[in-house]
Amino acid sequence: MADRHSIWYAIITYVPDQMRYERMNVGVIIGDKYSQQITFKLLPSTNRKFSNFFWSSLERKEYQVSIEYLEFLLKNIQNEMSIFDVPKYNNADWNTWLGAKLPNGIIISTPHTARTSNDLNVFNNLIQTYIGDQFLTKAEKALSLKTSISSLFTTYKHLENKLKRNVKVQPAANLPLKFEIDYAYQMFNSKNPSFIQITPNETSINDWYKNTFTLLNKNRDNFHLNIVTKESDYQSSKSALRPLLNDIISDERVSPILVSNEKDMHEMTGILNQVTNSRDIKDWSIKQPYIA
Secondary structure (H helix, E strand, O other): OOOOEEEEEEEEEEOOOOOOOOEEEEEEEEEOOOOOOEEEEEOOOOOHHHHHOOOOOHOOOOOOOHHHHHHHHHHHHHHOOOOEEEEEEEEOHHHHHHHOOOOOEEEEEOEEEEEEOOOHHHHHHHHHHOHHHHHHHHHHHOOOOHHHHHHHHHOOOOHHOOOOEEEEEOOOOOOOEEEEEEEEEOOOOOOOOOEEEEEOOHHHHHHHHHHHHHHHHHOOOOOOOEEEEHHHHHHOOOOOOHHHHHHHOOOEEEEEEEEOOOOOOHHHHHHHHHHHHHHHHHHHOOOOOOEO
């Protein structure tokens, strides 16, 4: 059973003009110090929540520049293997945590703490409370498989020392190419890694296929690749995923996992058991060049 653990969260607000005394909640960020991961949601300038907020196209453009820069800063932190000390105050402390000055007009609240066994539920509740889920698209309201799986793993504390997240992979030593795989672990009976990769959205599927094909084609080592995807995406007759995934899983080193319900995810039980019975990261003995 998943354990309750501590998380922190903060609300992101935008103030276009100090003289107007107007502000709007435009984002949410949560952090889990135990898993050393953050999750965030930011509203683009085209969101209908802003229909009567900006006084000019220039104000809208200024907001978009600020929110894109903030997203860049947060993604840099998201890609790190650790989160710095949680900011205690606004402004200067957030600047230190982000590694840069807060973008113009952006204010982030003092972090609050909570205890939960389900980060995703907290995240969705914060969005509903502070942003309003009526301002999210149908796609945004649907649970992100990647977010759901991240939340699933963080609820099992014993996996923290066994799973590496956001692993940079170099398919071959002589290739100036690196790409990211979501998770890696090493079984006791193998000298090679096992990977977990979650299929991306439709717009990124071709790049994902090329990267995965290159990794498989350039290495004959006996590593194991688990590919997780939504069953509905795979079964859809309009999706470009099925033929690409079928080609990838024809390699005997690849195992597909089709998730039918992001809230249940019982199909992940086998992977959870594998990771539970895998080596601690400090005991890994992987020397192959494809781990960049």
